[in-house]
Amino acid sequence: MNPDASTIAAGAPIEVDLSPVAEGQDIKVFWRGKPIYISHRTKKQIDEARAVPVASLPDPQSDEARVKSGHDQWLVVIGICTHLGCIPIAHEGNYDGFFCPCHGSQYDSSGRIRQGPAPANLAVPPYTFVSDTKIQIG
Amino acid sequence: MSGPSDYQPSNPALQWIERRLPIMGLVHSSFVVYPTPRNLNYWWTFGAILSFMLGMQILTGVILAMHYTPHADLAFKSVELLVRDVNYGWLLRNMHACGASMFFFAVYVHMLRGLYYGSYKEPREVLWILGVIIYLLMMATGFMGYVLPWGQMSFWGATVITNLFSAIPYVGESIVTLLWGGYSVGNPTLNRFFSLHYLLPFLIAGVVVLHVWALHVAGQNNPDGVEPKSEKDTVPFTPHATIKDGFGVACFLLLYAWFIFYMPNYLGDADNYIPANPGVTPPHIVPEWYYLPFYAILRSIPNKLAGVIGMFSAIIILCFLPWLDAAKTRSSKYRPLAKQFFWIFVAVCILLGYLGAQPPEGIYVIAGRVLTVCYFAYFLIVLPLLSRIEKPRPVPNSISEAILAKSGKAVASIAVALVAAGALFVGTLQDARAEGDLKPPSNKWSFSGPFGKFDRGSLQRGLKVYKEVCSNCHSLNYIAFRNLADAGGPGYSVAQAAAFAADYKIKDGPNDAGDMFERPGRTADYFPSPFANEQAAAAANGGKAPPDLSLITKARSYERGFPQFIFDFFTQFQEQGPNYVDAILQGFEEKPPEGVTVPEGTYYNKYFPGHAIKMPKPLSDGQVTYDDGSPATVAQYAHDVTTFLMWTAEPHMEARKRLGFQVFIFLIIFAFLMYFTKKKVWADSH
Numbered sequence: 001m002n003p004d005a006s007t008i009a010a011g012a013p014i015e016v017d018l019s020p021v022a023e024g025q026d027i028k029v030f031w032r033g034k035p036i037y038i039s040h041r042t043k044k045q046i047d048e049a050r051a052v053p054v055a056s057l058p059d060p061q062s063d064e065a066r067v068k069s070g071h072d073q074w075l076v077v078i079g080i081c082t083h084l085g086c087i088p089i090a091h092e093g094n095y096d097g098f099f100c101p102c103h104g105s106q107y108d109s110s111g112r113i114r115q116g117p118a119p120a121n122l123a124v125p126p127y128t129f130v131s132d133t134k135i136q137i138g
Numbered sequence: 139m140s141g142p143s144d145y146q147p148s149n150p151a152l153q154w155i156e157r158r159l160p161i162m163g164l165v166h167s168s169f170v171v172y173p174t175p176r177n178l179n180y181w182w183t184f185g186a187i188l189s190f191m192l193g194m195q196i197l198t199g200v201i202l203a204m205h206y207t208p209h210a211d212l213a214f215k216s217v218e219l220l221v222r223d224v225n226y227g228w229l230l231r232n233m234h235a236c237g238a239s240m241f242f243f244a245v246y247v248h249m250l251r252g253l254y255y256g257s258y259k260e261p262r263e264v265l266w267i268l269g270v271i272i273y274l275l276m277m278a279t280g281f282m283g284y285v286l287p288w289g290q291m292s293f294w295g296a297t298v299i300t301n302l303f304s305a306i307p308y309v310g311e312s313i314v315t316l317l318w319g320g321y322s323v324g325n326p327t328l329n330r331f332f333s334l335h336y337l338l339p340f341l342i343a344g345v346v347v348l349h350v351w352a353l354h355v356a357g358q359n360n361p362d363g364v365e366p367k368s369e370k371d372t373v374p375f376t377p378h379a380t381i382k383d384g385f386g387v388a389c390f391l392l393l394y395a396w397f398i399f400y401m402p403n404y405l406g407d408a409d410n411y412i413p414a415n416p417g418v419t420p421p422h423i424v425p426e427w428y429y430l431p432f433y434a435i436l437r438s439i440p441n442k443l444a445g446v447i448g449m450f451s452a453i454i455i456l457c458f459l460p461w462l463d464a465a466k467t468r469s470s471k472y473r474p475l476a477k478q479f480f481w482i483f484v485a486v487c488i489l490l491g492y493l494g495a496q497p498p499e500g501i502y503v504i505a506g507r508v509l510t511v512c513y514f515a516y517f518l519i520v521l522p523l524l525s526r527i528e529k530p531r532p533v534p535n536s537i538s539e540a541i542l543a544k545s546g547k548a549v550a551s552i553a554v555a556l557v558a559a560g561a562l563f564v565g566t567l568q569d570a571r572a573e574g575d576l577k578p579p580s581n582k583w584s585f586s587g588p589f590g591k592f593d594r595g596s597l598q599r600g601l602k603v604y605k606e607v608c609s610n611c612h613s614l615n616y617i618a619f620r621n622l623a624d625a626g627g628p629g630y631s632v633a634q635a636a637a638f639a640a641d642y643k644i645k646d647g648p649n650d651a652g653d654m655f656e657r658p659g660r661t662a663d664y665f666p667s668p669f670a671n672e673q674a675a676a677a678a679n680g681g682k683a684p685p686d687l688s689l690i691t692k693a694r695s696y697e698r699g700f701p702q703f704i705f706d707f708f709t710q711f712q713e714q715g716p717n718y719v720d721a722i723l724q725g726f727e728e729k730p731p732e733g734v735t736v737p738e739g740t741y742y743n744k745y746f747p748g749h750a751i752k753m754p755k756p757l758s759d760g761q762v763t764y765d766d767g768s769p770a771t772v773a774q775y776a777h778d779v780t781t782f783l784m785w786t787a788e789p790h791m792e793a794r795k796r797l798g799f800q801v802f803i804f805l806i807i808f809a810f811l812m813y814f815t816k817k818k819v820w821a822d823s824h
């Protein structure tokens with residue numbers, strides 16, 4: 001009952017052009033049936049994400065470890081709440097990040113869990129920068 | 139099923155069979171001469187009711203499956219077409235969907251009865267555990283069935299519930315992938331759920347056979363909890379129990395029919411009339427009512443793994459009940475303390491159910507935690523403790539003695555007191571909640587109530603408003619031109635519908651040259667949508683496609699709140715959708731109130747949740763001319779188009795209510811006949 005060959009094939013990597021995404025905006029693309037949020041973060045959002053002491057977080061992870069260095073303004077996360085799989089809403093909640101409407105989990109501007117029942121940070125999908133304005137997910 | 143029978147059929151052909159397969163003897167000994175305790179009350183008829191419901195669900199389900207398409211792109215539509223086009227499809231679907239709720243309602247009564255009268259105690263432990271297994275299978279079946287219509291709640295319910303398994307350490311993620319057959323809930327998931335939803339009921343039927351077998355070996359428990367000792371304590375199953383069960387089923391059918399014909403959507407969620415959309419989670423996900431207590435337990439534990447464990451153990455704990463409660467006395471009738479705690483437990487379950495439907499914030503979370511502790515405390519502390527400290531009243535020596543010394547009816551008063559206390563508690567909770575948004579006013583609709591009918595004039599005017607205004611942006615995908623001439627609709631003739639259709643240009647093809655072409659509409663065509671596809675619709679409307687209107691009056695709703703929703707059950711109030719649509723059309727305000735700003739590209743609407751709606755004010759006075767002299771005002775337009783949209787959402791409503799009335803007359807007469815027959819049969823047994 002595991003995924004069949006065509007499902008796996010449809011899950012091949014995709015390329016996303018980032019040039020139309022202005023600062024402070026984000027886009028949602030689908031990869032393997034999952035929504036991927038790509039946010040072009042503002043300076044303020046990055047600073048906020050880096051100002052919190054990592055040890056105080058429920059799932060400690062530094063912002064630097066969640067983005068690609070040199071492309072710090074881009075946050076790429078799988079938009080699936082780590083609690084029970086709803087899609088969090090971007091730009092909502094108290095942490096300038098994401099808010100899950102299902103059971104009230106809140107994520108910060110680095111996609112890290114800050115409050116609510118979710119146990120872990122929003123997952124970062126495997127991706128690489130093909131050029132400065134293009135990434136490949138998968 | 140209890141030992142060899144000496145039954146001998148008189149017909150030689152039957153004798154021939156009987157000697158080779160003693161099936162009639164089996165039936166005879168299990169359902170005819172089988173001795174049942176003479177003091178059983180009506181709570182014992184729920185066993186028969188449940189068997190009846192299982193049969194009903196399988197029967198309607200098999201027929202529904204003949205018309206259903208298990209594919210992510212087609213499932214929603216196939217369910218809608220099944221309701222609209224299949225002969226009595228609406229009836230089948232209502233019977234099956236409401237049937238699930240009724241099935242669970244009956245199973246809860248059945249379980250609580252077992253709990254109250256100690257039916258799980260020695261020698262009936264295996265019987266009880268088989269029952270818990272049936273209940274678990276029912277939950278799985280019900281959940282997968284709810285996924286099949288592939289609406290928003292189906293999809294997101296499936297997502298949330300399958301993700302429960304991801305809490306299992308190490309293997310969780312792979313289990314979830316296995317359930318999905320992909321990387322997220324999608325078409326493979328729907329297919330396997332369909333397959334399992336078809337399979338499990340037959341497994342249930344199999345376990346039911348074991349359950350009945352175990353029952354007939356151990357014998358039925360009874361309200362006094364003493365085993366039958368002599369002939370005097372029992373009556374033969376047929377006709378005594380059969381006719382009593384028949385009467386029970388007839389009464390239950392009355393309740394069932396109330397839902398099927400008058401309140402089919404009362405227990406469902408409006409969001410499930412919106413097709414599944416993997417990109418948007420509904421703001422408030424609630425499971426079906428019968429899972430709510432467990433959902434409340436899940437949410438009140440702030441840790442994911444612990445929450446999942448808590449939820450499952452709330453059910454599994456039932457298996458250990460025979461050993462948790464070691465009291466010698468079976469029936470709570472003779473256990474003064476156990477009786478009180480039982481009713482408290484019932485109240486806890488109902489309150490948990492209520493909390494499961496509320497948003498997880500503030501006071502609800504705290505109340506949920508308290509009640510979760512109460513739930514487990516009942517099994518782990520109260521019952522074991524009671525069996526040690528409680529002094530039960532003396533039980534009668536035999537059933538016939540118990541019948542002679544009918545005890546008082548204190549039980550009912552306790553129940554009433556507790557329910558009242560519970561209601562008060564809930565009432566205060568309601569007050570604690572911050573005042574929400576403005577509720578749409580309740581309008582008068584010609585189609586409300588048990589004899590409601592559509593106002594033909596209003597339908598025709600509404601169609602005109604739709605055609606001239608709404609149809610510029612909104613599609614009406616499930617309505618064909620032929621429907622305009624259907625009975626219970628706007629009342630056009632077939633010729634009028636054909637003429638109406640001919641006004642439209644329909645895209646058809648490809649022709650022999652391989653090209654698409656346009657032709658005038660025919661009655662078999664559906665209303666064309668204003669945009670080529672969803673993306674085009676979204677692009678032309680500021681990023682969000684205007685929703686299809688066929689089902690809009692069923693897909694929108696608002697909270698009626700406690701205790702209103704209870705009254706609604708009796709008054710058959712079903713008009714949240716029309717009230718909402720009507721209110722939205724009239725709720726636009728030029729200027730948002732002081733201090734409120736709406737984002738650019740949106741408009742202020744006082745009834746829209748969040749108040750910023752993307753649709754500009756669609757209607758203004760005098761915009762559509764009516765030829766029948768009705769006032770050309772926004773209020774009238776809104777009323778007419780809403781009536782029209784109620785018809786598009788439920789074209790067979792008049793047939794539903796008409797048939798409902800007939801069925802009710804029949805059932806009431808039937809129930810009376812059953813009652814008097816039962817009286818007669820039991821006349822010399824009391």
Ligand code: FES
Pocket residue numbers: 081082083084085086100101102103104105116117118
């Ligand atoms: S799914 Fe996001 S909080 Fe539960």
